[in-house]
Amino acid sequence: MAPRANWKGFLRLSLVTCPVALYPATSESEKVSFNQINRKTGHRIKYSRVDAETGEEVASDDIVKGYKVDTDTYIEVTKDELDDIALESTHTIEIDEFVPRTDIDSRYLIRPYYLVPDGKVGHDAFAVIRETIRSMDKVAIGRVVLTNREHIIALEPLGKGLMGTLLRYPYEVRSEDEYFDDIQDVKITGDMLDLAKHIVEKKSADFQPETFEDHYEAALIELINKKRSGVTIAAKTAPKSSGNVINLMDALKRSLAGEGDKAPAVVAAAPKAKAKKPKKRVEGQREMLLPISGKKAKDEPKKAEEPKKSDKTARTTARSRKAS
Numbered sequence: 001m002a003p004r005a006n007w008k009g010f011l012r013l014s015l016v017t018c019p020v021a022l023y024p025a026t027s028e029s030e031k032v033s034f035n036q037i038n039r040k041t042g043h044r045i046k047y048s049r050v051d052a053e054t055g056e057e058v059a060s061d062d063i064v065k066g067y068k069v070d071t072d073t074y075i076e077v078t079k080d081e082l083d084d085i086a087l088e089s090t091h092t093i094e095i096d097e098f099v100p101r102t103d104i105d106s107r108y109l110i111r112p113y114y115l116v117p118d119g120k121v122g123h124d125a126f127a128v129i130r131e132t133i134r135s136m137d138k139v140a141i142g143r144v145v146l147t148n149r150e151h152i153i154a155l156e157p158l159g160k161g162l163m164g165t166l167l168r169y170p171y172e173v174r175s176e177d178e179y180f181d182d183i184q185d186v187k188i189t190g191d192m193l194d195l196a197k198h199i200v201e202k203k204s205a206d207f208q209p210e211t212f213e214d215h216y217e218a219a220l221i222e223l224i225n226k227k228r229s230g231v232t233i234a235a236k237t238a239p240k241s242s243g244n245v246i247n248l249m250d251a252l253k254r255s256l257a258g259e260g261d262k263a264p265a266v267v268a269a270a271p272k273a274k275a276k277k278p279k280k281r282v283e284g285q286r287e288m289l290l291p292i293s294g295k296k297a298k299d300e301p302k303k304a305e306e307p308k309k310s311d312k313t314a315r316t317t318a319r320s321r322k323a324s
Contacts (some may be wrong), residue, residue, distance in 0.1 A: 009144075010091060011142075012093065015097045016127035018121075020115050024113055025113050067314060093155075095155070098139065098140055099141055116161050120130065130161070133156060139154045146166075151167070
């Protein structure tokens with residue numbers, strides 16, 4: 001069955017126009033998906049659209065969009081009103097400018113589409129636009145409306161067609177400063193950098209996506225096939241990490257020696273002082289909540305010890321009790 005176009009309209013470069021269709025370039029339909037079912041009956045769960053206050057089910061024709069401005073206060077917006085503000089890009093991808101591909105920050109990329117001529121006419125105009133973009137070695141930037149929202153789309157040649165990638169607007173991209181400010185400035189020695197470069201060189205290869213394997217998807221399929229065959233599924237024990245703490249230089253050397261595929265070790269900087277080994281817990285010993293060793297614990301006054309009775313006082317007390 002031929003894929004269904006997400007959008008149909010016109011591609012325009014100045015006065016050159018051709019009918020085109022937009023198809024999704026990716027699909028997740030082959031992935032394993034699940035439905036929610038009732039454990040007791042085995043029936044599928046069905047959700048209903050109900051009024052939040054009355055609890056009554058609402059018909060599709062009575063459901064409209066609303067923008068919340070205050071508690072329980074909404075501004076109703078109709079479909080016709082949304083269509084009126086969609087501009088020409090509702091039915092036309094207007095190429096506004098051409099930019100170098102390297103100028104587009106990867107954070108702005110959303111998802112790819114295929115753009116092809118729609119019907120038997122317009123192939124010449126489509127080829128002119130495609131080859132013009134190819135010869136200039138640039139990316140065409142235009143606008144397109146999908147699901148009632150206008151998107152920026154970047155067009156570039158791909159074989160006989162065009163690949164269009166939706167782009168985010170600047171307000172959708174967060175600044176890295178709020179995340180990177182707390183990263184410490186660390187000086188890397190030349191030896192460490194050389195070792196790391198050798199590791200990269202050993203693992204360098206051509207990009208071959210056909211070699212990628214979705215291990216989780218394969219495990220899901222295996223699990224479902226076993227359950228269909230009536231095989232009892234035994235719970236797996238969680239893998240244990242070696243827990244060995246090594247310094248960064250040792251980790252780089254071991255990685256270069258081919259030990260990177262073994263049980264991972266915890267990489268840490270060389271400690272300033274040798275840490276004390278924790279005391280082995282005695283079986284049956286009660287857990288005690290003690291303050292963590294530090295300034296706060298050091299400043300707290302120690303609890304006064306109860307004075308012990310002297311031997312003389314103890315003997316006098318014993319004679320008094322005997323006499324009585």
